[in-house]
Structure formats: structure tokens, C-alpha cells
Amino acid sequence: MLKNFLKQSKKADILYLDSPNNPTGFQFTKTELQTLVKSFDGLVIIDEAYGEFADYSLSSFAKTQSNLIVVRTLSKSFGMAGIRLGYFVANKKFTDAFLNVLQYPYPLSTLTIESGILALENVGLMENAVKIIKSERQRIIETLKNLILLMYLIPRLILYYLMPIVLTNVYFLLLQNKEFQLEN
Numbered sequence: 001m002l003k004n005f006l007k008q009s010k011k012a013d014i015l016y017l018d019s020p021n022n023p024t025g026f027q028f029t030k031t032e033l034q035t036l037v038k039s040f041d042g043l044v045i046i047d048e049a050y051g052e053f054a055d056y057s058l059s060s061f062a063k064t065q066s067n068l069i070v071v072r073t074l075s076k077s078f079g080m081a082g083i084r085l086g087y088f089v090a091n092k093k094f095t096d097a098f099l100n101v102l103q104y105p106y107p108l109s110t111l112t113i114e115s116g117i118l119a120l121e122n123v124g125l126m127e128n129a130v131k132i133i134k135s136e137r138q139r140i141i142e143t144l145k146n147l148i149l150l151m152y153l154i155p156r157l158i159l160y161y162l163m164p165i166v167l168t169n170v171y172f173l174l175l176q177n178k179e180f181q182l183e184n
């Protein structure tokens with residue numbers, strides 16, 4: 001799959017990838033993503049909007065990899081979409097370029113900045129919420145798996161087990177009825 005992905009993106013200058021993906025939840029493994037960043041010639045932007053719900057992040061890899069930018073947001077795990085605050089992690093080359101093009105004096109509202117600081121000072125609240133969401137996600141996955149198994153098994157049980165019993169009983173009852181009795 002990774003090979004295919006790289007083949008398809010050969011002519012591109014920028015590769016933008018959700019990790020995990022919205023809405024499928026699909027995520028390449030960490031090693032696969034690292035290989036992808038290393039083998040792609042252009043810029044790789046990894047969108048980790050749902051990164052806190054995943055098992056790994058690529059943000060520390062961005063420090064050493066000059067073609068990687070990891071973008072994150074406070075919209076999902078912090079549940080603070082309304083403040084419109086996000087950030088990116090990248091090599092100094094990108095952070096310097098970004099600081100040069102920022103529109104001062106007010107690139108972010110004071111309310112956004114203060115809300116962001118408050119959220120980060122209470123990061124434990126977010127971590128607890130993420131823990132609960134992850135365990136609920138697992139519970140839903142298990143429940144759905146069992147339901148799917150039941151949906152697979154029940155028609156087969158009816159067809160191969162219950163139907164023969166019912167039919168045999170109906171046949172037996174019919175045979176008891178004189179009109180249906182066999183004669184020599």
C-alpha cells in the first residue's frame with residue numbers, strides 16, 4: 001500500500017496526509033510514515049488533527065526531518081474548535097519562514113491566546129477525556145464485532161438448525177393426520 005502511495009505521488013511537490021485519517025481512522029504505521037517522509041522528495045505535511053487518539057505521533061521526527069511539517073489543532077482532543085487554534089511542529093527552517101510571514105500585531109485574538117494557554121495548563125483534563133473516548137471506542141468496536149458475528153450466525157442457525165427441526169415437526173404432525181398417512 002505504501003509503495004502504491006509513493007508511486008502515485010511521484011510527480012507531486014507536496015504530500016498532505018491525515019494521520020489518522022478522517023473519516024476512516026486509517027493510519028500508516030510509524031515506520032511506514034517515516035519511510036514515506038524519507039523517500040519523498042518534496043514537502044510532507046502530516047495532519048494530526050486526531051493525533052491524540054492515535055498510538056503515536058510524528059512530531060518529534062519533524063525536528064530532524066527538514067521536509068516534514070506536522071500540523072495539530074485544539075479543535076478535537078481539547079474540544080475547543082470554537083477558539084480556532086492550531087499549531088505546527090517543524091524544522092527551524094519552517095518555523096523561521098512562518099514567523100517572517102506572520103501578520104503582526106494581532107495574528108491571533110487575545111481570547112484565543114488566553115483560552116489556549118488555559119487549555120495547555122490543564123492538559124490533564126484533555127488526557128483524561130481522550131482516555132475515556134479511547135476506551136469507549138474499544139467498547140463500541142467489540143460490541144459491533146459481536147453484533148456482526150450474530151448477524152452472520154443467526155440466519156445460518158435458522159437455516160441449518162432451526163428450519164430442519166421446524167420442518168421435521170411439521171412433517172411429523174402432518175403424518176399423524178390421517179389424510180397424510182402413508183398406505184401400503
Ligand SMILES: Cc1ncc(COP(=O)(O)O)c(C=O)c1O
Nearest residue numbers: 018022047049073075081085086
Ligand atoms: C483531519 C482534519 N484536519 C483538520 C481539521 C480542521 O481542524 P480545525 O478545527 O483546527 O480547523 C479537521 C476538522 O474536521 C480534520 O478532520
